[in-house]
Amino acid sequence: MRPLTPALAKIAKEQLNEIPERVEQDLFILRVWIRQQIHLRARTSDEFLIAFLRCCSYSLEETKKRIELFFHFYNVLPQIFYNRLVTDRILHMNRCGIHIYPEFPKCDNNTALLMVRCGQFSRKQHRQCELIKFVTMAMEIMALENDNANVAGVTQIVDLAGIENAFFHSFDHHTMKMWYFWIRDCLPLRIKQVYFINASKDMLRMMQIQKFFQNETDYPMTVLKTTEELYNHVPRKCLPEEYGGYNGHIAECIGYMEDTLRSYKTYFEEDILYGMNENLRSGDVIPYEAEFGLEGSFRKLELE
Structure with a gap:
């Protein structure tokens, strides 16, 4: 894990619940969980998993959900997420x-x-x-x-x-x-x-x-x-x-x-190795499946 500046380290600790001494344990838990998911093929590099942990304020359950959604979208928008190559x-x-x-x-x-x-x-x-x-x-x-x-x-x-x-x-x-x-x-x-x-x-x-x-x-x-x-x-x-x-x-x-x-040329070439087998996926309905079945309402922008 790259060392953070003092200012960022303070934000990571106070707002994201990042405890440097516990990061390795969290990474280990996520890697074990990923290996156990027969439907999921996910990246497991430190940088990738830490980005998700920080985004989810180090909630392991929220991190797992977000990783699953991330790779689920390879199937939702194949015209976007397949063949993402540096051309x-x-x-x-x-x-x-x-x-x-x-x-x-x-x-x-x-x-x-x-x-x-x-x-x-x-x-x-x-x-x-x-x-x-x-x-x-x-x-x-x-x-x-x-x-x-x-x-x-x-x-x-x-x-x-x-x-x-x-x-x-x-x-x-x-x-x-x-x-x-x-x-x-x-x-x-x-x-x-x-x-x-x-x-x-x-x-x-x-x-x-x-x-x-x-x-x-x-x-x-x-x-x-x-x-x-x-x-x-x-x-x-x-x-x-x-x-x-x-x-x-x-x-x-x-x-x-x-x-x-x-x-990142090689990184995106390796995208083909990752994704989700929907036939093996079980569990709750993916949020977007319910959300986009309705027109819904739109929030108004703040004008200044």
């Missing part, structure tokens, strides 16, 4: 700067900074499933590599500049709902705060984006009327220079992510 098309999507985080993305509250720039996505160049596949790969890497992310959580900035309301209507809504369920209940990362910036007046008025978030989400989402308002929430020193900060350039973020993706 030229994935690298090209990264170079578009759709989904970025600086090499040192620490915010004042120790969360990692993640930026999504929707306007950089071109439907002429890439398909929806390719976008989601790339983002799942990038966020999984973030969970394994970035201690600020897997201990303190993630502050996400969604830049809506350059898009129209029709942009969201062009996506398959069912797949989008399933993707956000994966982020919320499967991915070993905790999204602590989401800020939307550069939304058009029509988009602000119609609030189209709320349709992509279920009311059970446990992190606040805020639409900011101006980019300058972002500085009240995320200091300039945390942001890339293109956003008025001095935490590197977007090109550096893209380069860092490309190097990291290439270093």
